[in-house]
Amino acid sequence: MADIENQVWVTQLRHLKRLLAAEDSAAFRTAFFELHNWEQSQFFLSLNRSERLALYDVLTASEVGNFFDDIDDDDEEMPEYLAEMRPEFAASMLTEMYTDNAVDILEHLDQPTINRLLAQMPHQPALDMRSLLHYDDETAGAIMTTEYIAIAANQTLASAMYALREKADDAELIYYVYVLDNAKHLAGIISLRDLIVNDQETMVQTIMNERVISVQVTDDQESVAQTIRDYNFFAIPVTDDENHLLGIITVDDIIDVIDEEAVSDYSGLAGVDVEDTTENPLKAAAKRLPWLVTLLFLGMSTASLINHYESLVSEASILAVFISLITGTAGNAGTQSLAIAVRRLAFPDQERTFLRSLFSEMVTGLVTGLVTGIAVTLVVGFWKHSFILGFVIGLAMCCAIIVANLAGSFIPGLMARLGFDPAVASGPFISTLSDLTSVLIYFSIAQYFVASFIH
C-alpha cells in the first residue's frame, strides 16, 4: 500500500474497531466486506484477543476462513488464534479454506489438536488434509492444493463449461481445466481461454493439449518453482509416478517459495536469520550470539596458531602489520566464490560437473590471487623499502586467496552431497575458516624468508 494511502488505512482500521466494539454488527459487516481479503487479514492481525473473540461472533467460520487464506501461515500466533476459537468454529473455518492453506496451518499445531480438528470436519476434506499432511516439507506434495477442476475428455466444450460453472466456486484456480481419462490419469489440459474462444460444440479431446507439463508429488519445491518460472504458468498439476492427478500448485505459493529460498540463502551468507526481525533487541542478540560464539571458538584456533608463531612476530613485528590485510582479503575472495557456488547449486548446469567448476574456480583464484598479490608486493615494497617483504606478503596473499576460493566453492558442494542445505556453509564461516588457513600460509612463508628482511 502506498504511503499516501497509509493514513486512510489507519483511519479505516480505527473506524472498524469502533464498530466492532460498539457491537453494531450490521454496520461492521458492511464496512468489513468493503475490504479485500488481504486487507481483512491485516485488520485481524491488528486486533487484541478480546477484539478477536468479538470478531468470531459477528462473522461466520467461512467468512473468517476467507481471510485466513491470506494470513502468513508462519505467523507465530497461529496456534493461539485457533485455540481461542470454539473447536467447531475452527474446524469449520479450516474446511472452508483452500486445502493447502489449511494444511499449512495444521502443520503448526500439535498432533492431538490436529486429530481433534480433523475429527470435527466432514469426511472428504479431513481425508484430503490428512493425506497432504503426510508429504515431506518443501516437496510439491506439501505445497499443492486439491481444489482443482477436472473433467472428462469425451464431452463438448459447452458441457465442460457447464461443469466448470458448477465447480468454479470451490476451485482455487479455474483458468486451467485438467482432463482425466477413465482411470483418473492426467490425459490433457485446456485453458479457460481455449474453452471460451472455441466453438462450444467442439469436443474437449480435440482441442486439449496432451503434452502436459507436470511435476511429481515428491519433487523439491525449488524445482517446481523453476518449472513454473520457465514456462510462465499460473499453476502446474502434480501427479504420482503413475500419472494420477493429485493436486495443483498455484503461482502465489511459488512466489512464497522463491522468496523463502532467497531469504534463506541471504541469511546463510550473513550468518543470521534475517526473516526474524524481532522488535526486542535482547531477543535479536540471543538469535545472533550462537553463530558469533561458535565462530569465536573457530577464531580462537587462529589465535592459537598465531601464538605458535609468537617468537617470529617478536623477532619481526612488521609481520603483525599485515595479518588483517591478508586474512581480510582472502576472506572477501572466499565469500565471493562461496556465493557463486551456492547460486550455481540452486540452478545446476547439466554440462558443468562439480570437478570442472572446482577447476575453473582454481583458475579464477589463481588469477585474482596473482593480480592482488602483485599489487600488494609493489605497494608494500615501495612503502617499506623492502621488496623481499613485499614478496612475502604478496605470495602469502596469493596462496591464501587461492585456498579461500577453493574452500568457498568446495564446501557448498560438499554440503549438498551430504544432504545439507549448501547455503548453510555461510559467509562468516568461510571467512573465519579462511582466517585460519591464511594465517598458516602467511607465517609458513614468512618464517622461511624472515632472515632476509630483518635488518
Add this chain to the structure above:
Amino acid sequence: MADIENQVWVTQLRHLKRLLAAEDSAAFRTAFFELHNWEQSQFFLSLNRSERLALYDVLTASEVGNFFDDIDDDDEEMPEYLAEMRPEFAASMLTEMYTDNAVDILEHLDQPTINRLLAQMPHQPALDMRSLLHYDDETAGAIMTTEYIAIAANQTLASAMYALREKADDAELIYYVYVLDNAKHLAGIISLRDLIVNDQETMVQTIMNERVISVQVTDDQESVAQTIRDYNFFAIPVTDDENHLLGIITVDDIIDVIDEEAVSDYSGLAGVDVEDTTENPLKAAAKRLPWLVTLLFLGMSTASLINHYESLVSEASILAVFISLITGTAGNAGTQSLAIAVRRLAFPDQERTFLRSLFSEMVTGLVTGLVTGIAVTLVVGFWKHSFILGFVIGLAMCCAIIVANLAGSFIPGLMARLGFDPAVASGPFISTLSDLTSVLIYFSIAQYFVASFIH
C-alpha cells in the same frame, strides 16, 4: 525439467536440428510445434548462427515472436539475434510479441536501431512501444504491458463475454477484465470467474468490484511486487495520477522482479555479481577483482594503522595473536546487522523509525558485545594466565562489536537516504571497514594497559 527427462530432451533437440538441417520444413514444423513456447526458446538458444538463419526461413515472424516472449531479455546476444534477422522480419516479430517483452528487448538496442524497427511497425504498436520506452527503469511503467481487456460498464455479461472472446487472442491475460467509464477512467474490475458463473443477463456494473487495487505508473517495481504478493493477484492494473488505465503487470513479470531483487541483495552481501556466472574463469576473475582490489586498499589503511603501533607490538608481541580474532568477530557481527538492516529497508515498518532501529541495534550490539567479550576474557585469562590481558581483549572485542553493529545498521540507511541501493553497502565492505575500527579500538585500549600485562 527433471533430470530423468533430460536425456529425452537432448535426443529431441538433436532430432529437431537434423530436420532443420535437412530442410524438411514440414516435418520440422510438426515436431517444433509439439514443444511448449519455453521449450522452443531453449531450442532456439541451442542453435548456432547458420541454424538460426535457417529457422527464420521456416517459421513466420509471429511464430518466432511466440517463443521470443519466453527468452530472458537480459540475454547478452539479443542484439545479435535481431541484427541477423531481416529488418521487416524483426519488426514484425516484435509487433507480434507482448508489448512489455518487445520493449524489454528494444531497451537493449541502440537508438538508431530502435527507430528503424519502430518505423517498420504499424502505427499503434509502435506508439505503444515508444511510450513504454519512456518510463524509468524499475518502475511499474517499465514492466507493464498494454495488452489488457477493457470493457464498458453498461452492458450485460453476455455482451461482455462476446467482447472478451473477440479480444482474447491478443491479451496477455484474460482472467481479469477492466471496466472503464466514458472518460477511460478505471471504474471497476471483474474476474472471468465472475463473468462465467453469474447469470448472463446481469449488467456488468452490478457485479463489478469498484474498489480496484491498482498501482501508479511511477511506482517502484518492488512495491508493485509487494502488492501483488500481499493480495495474491495474477495481475494488477497500472494507472496514471488521474486514474486512467495505462496497462497491467502480470505475475510472471513480478516473479522476475522478486528474483532480481533477491539476487542483487545477495550479490551485494557477497561483493560479487552472482547472476553473472560466466563459463570463462578469466572473465570471472575480471568481475571479482575490482571489489577485491578496492577493499585491498581500504585494508592497506588498516595495515598502516597497525604499522603506527608497531613499537607496541614489538614490545608485546602477544597483541598480534588476537588481531584476527577481534577483527574477524567484529566483522561477523557487522555483517549480521548489515543484512538485517538491508532486509528492513526492503520491507519498511511504519512504526519503526530509523533512529529507533539504530538505538535497538546499539542495545543488540551491547549485549552481543558483552557476552562475547566476557567469554573471550575468560578464555584468554585462563589460557594466558593473565586476566588483565583477557580483559583488554574482551573489552576491545566488546567495543569493536558495538561499533561494527552500528556501522552495519547505519550505513545501509544512509545509502538509502542518499538515493543509493542500500544492498550495495556490501558485506565485504562492512567487514573491511570494521577491520579498521576494530584495530584502532584494540590498540588504543592495549596501549593503555600494556604495562600491566608485560612481564
